[in-house]
Amino acid sequence: KAGVTQTPRYLIKTRGQQVTLSCSPISGHRSVSWYQQTPGQGLQFLFEYFSETQRNKGNFPGRFSGRQFSNSRSEMNVSTLELGDSALYLCASSGVSSSYEQYFGPGTRLTVT
Amino acid sequence: GESVGLHLPTLSVQEGDNSIINCAYSNSASDYFIWYKQESGKGPQFIIDIRSNMDKRQGQRVTVLLNKTVKHLSLQIAATQPGDSAVYFCNAGNMLTFGGGTRLMVKP
Numbered sequence: 001k002a003g004v005t006q007t008p009r010y011l012i013k014t015r016g017q018q019v020t021l022s023c024s025p026i027s028g029h030r031s032v033s034w035y036q037q038t039p040g041q042g043l044q045f046l047f048e049y050f051s052e053t054q055r056n057k058g059n060f061p062g063r064f065s066g067r068q069f070s071n072s073r074s075e076m077n078v079s080t081l082e083l084g085d086s087a088l089y090l091c092a093s094s095g096v097s098s099s100y101e102q103y104f105g106p107g108t109r110l111t112v113t
Numbered sequence: 114g115e116s117v118g119l120h121l122p123t124l125s126v127q128e129g130d131n132s133i134i135n136c137a138y139s140n141s142a143s144d145y146f147i148w149y150k151q152e153s154g155k156g157p158q159f160i161i162d163i164r165s166n167m168d169k170r171q172g173q174r175v176t177v178l179l180n181k182t183v184k185h186l187s188l189q190i191a192a193t194q195p196g197d198s199a200v201y202f203c204n205a206g207n208m209l210t211f212g213g214g215t216r217l218m219v220k221p
Contacts, residue, residue, distance in 0.1 A: 004156070035211075042202075042211060042212065042213040042214055043157070043202065043211040043214070045211075090156050090157070092156070092157075100145055100147065100162070100206035101147065101159050101162065102157075102159070103159070104149075104156030104157045104158065105156050106154070106155055106156050107155075107156050
């Protein structure tokens with residue numbers, strides 16, 4: 001069974017731009033969560049989607065948004081990028097039988113200059 | 114508020130020794146706890162979990178201990194190997210937040 005895939009793996013943007021990251025969960029998984037990882041703040045939860053609905057949301061500004069499609073693939077968008085948005089963005093999926101066990105993708109490394 | 118925290122940011126051990134990584138939590142309502150391992154350049158990987166009605170669970174070379182009285186969780190790695198070098202995160206399963214992580218460095 002293929003794992004969680006994220007595209008692109010690396011991205012460089014400039015301040016003020018917007019970016020869209022993509023995540024394909026493990027086949028059959030309906031929950032997708034997004035995290036931001038930085039050296040200073042560790043892993044911080046952004047939001048979780050289940051069956052195309054946002055189920056949980058972390059404490060991030062409205063510039064961060066996401067969505068999930070009917071095939072469970074998910075995208076997150078960051079508008080008006082700031083230097084502090086430079087981070088590794090991780091996506092994780094989980095299945096119905098063990099919804100607490102998350103399977104992480106390799107992440108997208110976003111650098112904002 | 115609810116939080117999951119780790120005691121030591123970096124742990125350095127000799128290859129072959131046992132490692133113990135600690136974690137404190139504040140949410141008494143957590144039903145399960147999970148340890149993840151993150152190697153350089155990769156996403157976190159599930160290692161082992163434990164239900165709140167247990168106090169010990171063993172896996173292959175790893176043991177997780179749960180002390181609900183003091184809200185403490187630990188991960189023990191037996192005969193630590195270079196491949197164990199990584200950042201380890203604990204997570205209270207019904208929270209979507211992680212502690213800052215402990216970096217385990219294994220010296221050959």
